[in-house]
Amino acid sequence: MKRIALLGMPNTGKSTLFNRMTGGAARVGNWPGITVELLSGKILLGGDMVEIIDLPGIYDLHGFSDDEQVVRHFLHDNVPDLALVILNASQIERQMSLLLQLKQLNMNIVVLLNMADEAKKFGISIDAAKMSELLDMPIFLLSAKYGTGYPEALKAATKALSYPTPGMAEELRSQLEQDEHIETEMAKVLKDAVQIPARLSDNLTEKLDSVMLHPWFGLPIFFGVMYLLFQGIFLFGQPLQGGIAQGFTWLRETALVPLLSGLPQALQGLLLDGIYNGVGTVAAFVPIIVLFFLFMAIIEDSGYLSRAAFLMDALMAKLGLDGRGFVMLLMGFGCNVPALMGTRVMRSRAMRLLTMLVIPLSLCSARLQVFIFFTAALFSAKAAPIVLFSLYLFSFATAILTALIFKHQFKNTEPFVLELPPYRFPTARQMLLRGWLEVRHFLRRATKFIVAGVVLVWLLTNLPFSATPSSPDTFAGIIGSALHPVFQPVGINEQLTIALIFGFIAKEIVIGALAVIYGLSGDALSGAIGQQLDWVQAYSFMLFTLLYTPCLATIATLQSESKTLKFTLLSLGWSLSLAWLLSFAFYQSARALGY
Amino acid sequence: MSANTLATMHPGDIATILHIHAEEALHKRLLALGFRSGKKIELIRKASFSGPIQVRVGTTDIMLRRSEAAKISVEKS
Numbered sequence: 001m002k003r004i005a006l007l008g009m010p011n012t013g014k015s016t017l018f019n020r021m022t023g024g025a026a027r028v029g030n031w032p033g034i035t036v037e038l039l040s041g042k043i044l045l046g047g048d049m050v051e052i053i054d055l056p057g058i059y060d061l062h063g064f065s066d067d068e069q070v071v072r073h074f075l076h077d078n079v080p081d082l083a084l085v086i087l088n089a090s091q092i093e094r095q096m097s098l099l100l101q102l103k104q105l106n107m108n109i110v111v112l113l114n115m116a117d118e119a120k121k122f123g124i125s126i127d128a129a130k131m132s133e134l135l136d137m138p139i140f141l142l143s144a145k146y147g148t149g150y151p152e153a154l155k156a157a158t159k160a161l162s163y164p165t166p167g168m169a170e171e172l173r174s175q176l177e178q179d180e181h182i183e184t185e186m187a188k189v190l191k192d193a194v195q196i197p198a199r200l201s202d203n204l205t206e207k208l209d210s211v212m213l214h215p216w217f218g219l220p221i222f223f224g225v226m227y228l229l230f231q232g233i234f235l236f237g238q239p240l241q242g243g244i245a246q247g248f249t250w251l252r253e254t255a256l257v258p259l260l261s262g263l264p265q266a267l268q269g270l271l272l273d274g275i276y277n278g279v280g281t282v283a284a285f286v287p288i289i290v291l292f293f294l295f296m297a298i299i300e301d302s303g304y305l306s307r308a309a310f311l312m313d314a315l316m317a318k319l320g321l322d323g324r325g326f327v328m329l330l331m332g333f334g335c336n337v338p339a340l341m342g343t344r345v346m347r348s349r350a351m352r353l354l355t356m357l358v359i360p361l362s363l364c365s366a367r368l369q370v371f372i373f374f375t376a377a378l379f380s381a382k383a384a385p386i387v388l389f390s391l392y393l394f395s396f397a398t399a400i401l402t403a404l405i406f407k408h409q410f411k412n413t414e415p416f417v418l419e420l421p422p423y424r425f426p427t428a429r430q431m432l433l434r435g436w437l438e439v440r441h442f443l444r445r446a447t448k449f450i451v452a453g454v455v456l457v458w459l460l461t462n463l464p465f466s467a468t469p470s471s472p473d474t475f476a477g478i479i480g481s482a483l484h485p486v487f488q489p490v491g492i493n494e495q496l497t498i499a500l501i502f503g504f505i506a507k508e509i510v511i512g513a514l515a516v517i518y519g520l521s522g523d524a525l526s527g528a529i530g531q532q533l534d535w536v537q538a539y540s541f542m543l544f545t546l547l548y549t550p551c552l553a554t555i556a557t558l559q560s561e562s563k564t565l566k567f568t569l570l571s572l573g574w575s576l577s578l579a580w581l582l583s584f585a586f587y588q589s590a591r592a593l594g595y
Numbered sequence: 596m597s598a599n600t601l602a603t604m605h606p607g608d609i610a611t612i613l614h615i616h617a618e619e620a621l622h623k624r625l626l627a628l629g630f631r632s633g634k635k636i637e638l639i640r641k642a643s644f645s646g647p648i649q650v651r652v653g654t655t656d657i658m659l660r661r662s663e664a665a666k667i668s669v670e671k672s
């Protein structure tokens with residue numbers, strides 16, 4: 001099958017074009033010579049199936065960034081039959097250098113000058129035919145977002161594909177270092193084929209920036225935007241999540257329970273409480289992820305995310321992170337899973353990993369449910385808000401601590417120089433496609449892992465079948481008492497230890513697990529817990545819950561996004577140690593002080 | 596006025612890039628973003644708390660940290 005590679009600088013609309021060509025039907029895959037996965041899709045072009053590969057954006061074919069190395073290695077080991085080079089027409093005067101570098105590789109190239117709509121708006125006029133003649137390459141103006149010029153571009157690509165693929169000479173592949181004559185060639189083509197007004201006329205962006213990036217108002221506006229975003233996602237997301245949960249319960253009670261009633265008790269339990277609940281756990285994340293990326297598409301495509309980086313950089317640079325990481329960290333306070341997926345905007349792998357190490361410490365809405373239950377059971381109405389607030393402080397403090405400790409291990413070596421694109425508004429199609437693609441990615445990557453985890457915990461809390469489920473006689477109970485010496489110094493008893501094992505799956509089920517363990521529910525449960533524990537033990541338990549592994553879905557996402565088991569284990573190990581050490585320090589000092 | 600760098604410019608200033616004294620990775624990135632000696636550069640704004648600066652080279656707006664801006668010498672015009 002013939003291969004078309006999409007090449008270009010970051011932010012030129014490669015993904016937009018890719019999505020238009022493939023209609024979103026893409027998959028991620030591995031390629032020889034490179035370690036990262038690339039998005040590719042198959043389409044019918046001129047009667048033949050061809051594969052289209054979306055390569056990461058690069059500034060310079062000879063650059064040193066992670067992405068630039070990936071692209072070099074890809075081209076070296078998988079010479080495409082056609083390279084579609086996408087340039088931003090309104091920045092043609094600087095982007096042409098990349099085209100000329102690529103031209104030296106003697107590939108079969110079709111050039112697409114994207115964002116023709118914007119270039120026109122800015123008063124830049126480009127004579128594509130003239131340019132084509134000067135560079136001796138087919139060149140077309142295009143607007144990938146709105147589709148103008150797309151049929152012509154596709155026709156040109158089809159035609160170019162019918163030419164034999166020029167083999168790339170080895171010496172060309174290895175020595176790519178003669179850039180001097182690129183400068184002169186670039187100047188000549190620009191002079192003859194492009195006209196750029198002396199001053200750009202994007203008044204809207206300038207006006208918006210003078211407010212959004214204002215020295216005093218910029219930050220308050222940023223926090224306002226973040227607050228709205230957060231509220232928006234969870235205001236819409238929580239009812240949807242609740243609805244999905246109800247739907248699952250309804251299906252279970254009306255259809256599955258009667259259907260399976262003939263089976264042995266243990267098998268019923270495994271199917272319903274193990275596998276079915278696992279699928280339900282996965283499904284509960286779907287609305288949050290879709291909404292998150294709908295909103296993220298706005299923030300990112302509008303260009304505001306780069307503005308956030310500008311505003312927050314002074315602080316984040318000290319932590320070895322950047323402002324975009326801060327946005328993801330904040331979103332983590334709603335749900336860690338999409339926040340982890342969102343770190344993909346960071347192109348430096350080291351910085352991305354550091355951000356991913358920090359995010360799981362954000363107090364997400366599932367953990368909040370546990371804390372609300374415990375504070376209500378053990379603290380007065382007056383003390384409860386202060387207790388909750390202190391947990392948020394711990395969350396922030398441990399995040400900062402983690403960044404400071406690990407910033408040397410995950411040292412970002414890429415220069416922090418970002419483009420501030422003009423403000424753009426994404427089309428509804430772009431937003432929906434984004435939400436859908438991300439959910440599909442999550443479902444494909446995480447479902448098996450999460451269902452297996454839920455089944456495992458079900459087995460632990462139900463085997464051997466002679467024991468009462470979740471009682472001290474089950475495997476979970478045995479593990480709980482084996483761990484007793486570890487948890488006793490932090491004030492966590494055996495019942496709570498079993499609840500922590502459940503909490504590994506998802507924090508949403510901790511309270512439900514306690515209800516099963518104690519055989520009580522609602523007010524009776526909080527009464528019993530309030531009787532059995534004092535506030536020091538309860539707070540220690542909450543600290544532990546705050547910091548140890550957020551949930552299976554987070555682990556699955558850490559693994560699927562980092563693709564390194566070592567990193568996932570580091571994150572797990574670090575959060576567990578941090579949880580234990582902090583609870584220990586808190587519990588022992590509180591006791592030493594006589595509480 | 597040869598000691599001027601991009602970091603010492605003020606919002607609204609326009610200057611000409613004289614030389615980029617950066618290590619290779621940064622140098623390449625700056626070149627690709629349109630920084631070349633002889634090119635006009637405008638400082639648009641500086642972020643508060645000694646944060647990054649926003650500049651315009653050609654048709655592109657770019658943000659970079661002040662430490663990196665100090666590696667670009669300019670001549671005010």
Ligand SMILES: Nc1nc2c(ncn2[C@@H]2O[C@H](COP(=O)(O)OP(=O)(O)O)[C@@H](O)[C@H]2O)c(=O)[nH]1
Binds near residue numbers: 010012013015017143
């Ligand atoms: N005005 C306009 N915007 C576009 C066009 N193509 C893409 N964009 C926008 O440019 C931004 C970057 O596009 P994206 O596809 O993510 O670029 P990539 O980084 O090269 O993959 C997004 O906000 C797109 O909506 C176009 O033809 N016209």
